[in-house]
Amino acid sequence: MTDKSNISIIGGTGALGAGLALRWARAGHAVTIGSRDGARASEIAKELSAKAGADITGLENEAAAAKGDIIAVTVPYASHAATLDTIRRHLDGKLLIDVTVPLMPPKVRTVQLPEGGSVAKAVQKALGENVRVVSAFQNVAAAHLADLDHAIDCDVLVCGNDPAARNQVISLANDAGMKAWHAGRIDNSAIAEALTSALIFINGQYKIPGAGIRITGDPAPAES
C-alpha cells in the first residue's frame, strides 16, 4: 500500500462510506467514520472494526473532520450541502474526496445534474483552491465495497484540478482493491456523477446486481 494515511469518512455509517472504511482500514490506513450522531458512529465503528480486523474510530462528523488529513464525504445528496457547512472550517489545506451522486428521488434512473453541471465542481468553487477537491467512487456498488471478499469489477474515474491529489486518490482506490484512472479536471466529475443513473437503469433493465464500468484500451508501444 501507499504510506499510511489518516482518513476521515463523513457519513461513514452509510453503506458506501462503511465499505470504503472497511477496505482502507484493512489496508492499514487510520480510518475514522463520522456521523451526525457520535454514539451511532462509535457503535458502527466497533462493528466495522471487527469485520475489517483493524481499528476504526467513530466520531461526530465535525470531530471526525477535524481529525483527518484526508476527508471523504459520502453523505446522500440531500444532506450534502448542510454537511459541508458543518465541517467546512476543518478542511483548509486538506484533500477532500467527494463521492456525491446527485440523485433526485424518485427519478434516480434519470440524470439530473445540478446547476453548474457537477456537485464536485461546485464544491471546489465554494471551498476555494486551498482545499484540493477530488471526485471519485460514485460508480461502485456500495454492497460490493462492503463485501471484503468481492473482487470489484468497476474502474474508478478520478477527477480533480491537482494531479498530485488525483494520484493520492488513485493510490487509495488501489488500496481498496480498485483500478482507478486520471479522468481530468474537476469539471469532468459530471461524468461519474451522471453515470450512476445509467448504471441503476441498467441494473433494472438487465437484472444485474451492481453494474459497473471498465475503461478499455492499451497504451501505444513506445517508439524505438
Place this chain on the structure above:
Amino acid sequence: MTDKSNISIIGGTGALGAGLALRWARAGHAVTIGSRDGARASEIAKELSAKAGADITGLENEAAAAKGDIIAVTVPYASHAATLDTIRRHLDGKLLIDVTVPLMPPKVRTVQLPEGGSVAKAVQKALGENVRVVSAFQNVAAAHLADLDHAIDCDVLVCGNDPAARNQVISLANDAGMKAWHAGRIDNSAIAEALTSALIFINGQYKIPGAGIRITGDPAPAES
C-alpha cells in the same frame, strides 16, 4: 443482422459518419451519406463503397435526409444546430440517431455540457415527440470504426425515450460490431456526451490510441 434498414448519415463524409456507413453497408443496410457538398458526398461514397464491398450513395444533406427512414447525425457540434435546421422538415415520424459530442475547442478534455444538460435532450425537445431521438455512438473512436478489421473494444450507451427505438439502435450497433446497452431516457445522453472528454484526457495521459468503456456485471440467476 436485423431487417434491412434505409439509413442516411448526415455529415457522413466525416470520420465517425464514414465509419458507421462502412459498417452498416457491409452488414447489408441501404446507406446514404450526406454532406453540405453533394459532389463531395458522391466522391467519398464511391471510395467507401469500394472499401465496404457494398454500394453507398452520396447526396447533399437535405436530399439524404429526405431519402432515409433512419437518420444519423454525425456533424461537429459547431455545425449541429444549423444542420438540423436544414433537414428538419424531413424528420417527421422518423428515427433520429444523434451522435453529437458537445466538444468546445480548445478545451476538449474538459466536460462542457450545454445549457439544459445534453445536446440530444435539447434536440428531442426541439423536434417534438413525433421524431424519435436516440443518442448513441459518442464514445467510439472514429479511427476504430473506419477500420473494418478492428474489433471494437467499446460498448455503446443507447439513450432515448422510446424503448422500441432504442432497440432498433441497439440492433444497428450490433450490426456494426458493437455491444450496446439500454441506458435510459434521452436525459441520460449527458453521460455519453460528457464521457468523450474523459476518454480524450485518458488517451493523452496514458498514451492510449482510442480508450473506450465496457459495462460490467452479470445478470442475477433467475429464481428457481
